[in-house]
Amino acid sequence: MCFTIFAMNKVVSSADEAIRDIPDGATIMIGGFGLCGIPENLIRALVRKGTKNLSTISNNVGVDGLGMGLLLAAGQIRSHIGTYVGENRLLEQMVLEKKIDLELVPQGTFSERIRAGGAGIPAFYTPTGFGTIVAQNKETREFEGRMYVMERGLKADFAFVKAWKGDKWGNLVYRKTARNFNPMMATAAKVTIAEVEHLVEVGEIEPDQVHTPSIYVKRIFQGELYERKIERRTVRKASGS
Numbered sequence: 001m002c003f004t005i006f007a008m009n010k011v012v013s014s015a016d017e018a019i020r021d022i023p024d025g026a027t028i029m030i031g032g033f034g035l036c037g038i039p040e041n042l043i044r045a046l047v048r049k050g051t052k053n054l055s056t057i058s059n060n061v062g063v064d065g066l067g068m069g070l071l072l073a074a075g076q077i078r079s080h081i082g083t084y085v086g087e088n089r090l091l092e093q094m095v096l097e098k099k100i101d102l103e104l105v106p107q108g109t110f111s112e113r114i115r116a117g118g119a120g121i122p123a124f125y126t127p128t129g130f131g132t133i134v135a136q137n138k139e140t141r142e143f144e145g146r147m148y149v150m151e152r153g154l155k156a157d158f159a160f161v162k163a164w165k166g167d168k169w170g171n172l173v174y175r176k177t178a179r180n181f182n183p184m185m186a187t188a189a190k191v192t193i194a195e196v197e198h199l200v201e202v203g204e205i206e207p208d209q210v211h212t213p214s215i216y217v218k219r220i221f222q223g224e225l226y227e228r229k230i231e232r233r234t235v236r237k238a239s240g241s
Contacts (some may be wrong), residue, residue: 015045034176037178116153118187159189170217197224
């Protein structure tokens with residue numbers, strides 16, 4: 001029996017080309033944890049494009065002047081679902097002034113909501129948050145003597161993910177903690193756009209090393225000018241000091 005494999009070269013020339021059709025009002029998942037594993041080039045391109053009224057889904061909203069903080073400062077984000085306010089004073093100010101809608105979600109629940117969305121699961125039950133404001137206006141149910149909160153899966157129009165290496169078909173490999181939320185977000189959007197540090201030919205990545213299969217990725221490009229900023233630097237005092 002003979003099989004023919006059809007594949008597509010998904011490479012685009014730049015971040016600006018990759019986000020060319022993102023409209024105002026889009027919902028976008030953006031990978032990263034703090035400033036680790038964030039799609040820096042895609043974020044900067046979206047700032048240049050000036051797309052407005054975005055609904056973003058990400059662990060946090062960067063910091064002042066870095067990462068998603070650039071989108072926030074440009075007034076491009078209308079609402080955000082995440083787990084952590086972090087070091088972003090502007091976000092805190094905008095929430096207090098009701099200039100942005102913010103939904104904070106327990107981090108494990110956040111991860112599972114994205115995973116569920118990517119797996120086609122519309123909702124699930126979790127004990128996390130029961131009896132707190134997290135459960136307000138949500139369905140609750142008892143299972144085996146314990147109360148659970150129903151949470152909805154999360155999906156998006158676009159997902160921005162950052163990988164260490166990818167091939168021209170869109171197979172991705174993440175590096176260490178920069179993997180974070182990127183793999184699950186790649187599965188939960190209509191259009192997943194990947195920026196990679198190293199773009200290689202098909203066949204250069206061992207199949208067993210692939211973290212995100214190419215079927216989830218629609219566009220890929222090699223990023224540049226990675227700053228790799230540290231959100232909060234902590235150093236140990238020298239011994240004897």
